[in-house]
Amino acid sequence: MVADVLSRKTAIELRAIFVQLSMVDDGSLLAELRVKPVMFDQIRSAQLKEDKLMKKREMAQNDTVENFTIDENDCLRFQNQLYIVTTSEIKELILQEAHNSQFALHPRGTKMYCDLRELY
Structure with a gap:
């Protein structure tokens, strides 16, 4: 239960910095970082x-x-x-x-x- 809460918190933080998250068929989480030049x-x-x-x-x-x-x-x-x-x-x-x-x-x-x- 604790790991699940931590995982959700990390996922929310990643979305805030322009990371696209998706779940792969094997249950793993794939994070795609998009860089935008300032x-x-x-x-x-x-x-x-x-x-x-x-x-x-x-x-x-x-x-x-x-x-x-x-x-x-x-x-x-x-x-x-x-x-x-x-x-x-x-x-x-x-x-x-x-x-x-x-x-x-x-x-x-x-x-x-x-x-x-x-x-x-």
Whole structure:
């Protein structure tokens, strides 16, 4: 009985941190952790502070403007690239992440620039 109560408590805590739980045929519990990058939240937050972008966002939601869309992360995109606010610290964050990340490689001088230009 005690183990059952503890198991339920752990399951409730796991659900609170975006873990999907499912029961397997053999009676074991399978936990699937879903990771969501926080950078999208920061980009969206910076976009929502700009009055000019709020109008573009509204127009994109109503499909009354070309080249602007709202993506699955609720971020505004221009020609399928994330729209980064000019005056935000997000630019510095993106550059630091691209340059200092363990996954950033520099096989040629403009690779990082090309990668960033493709995404943002």
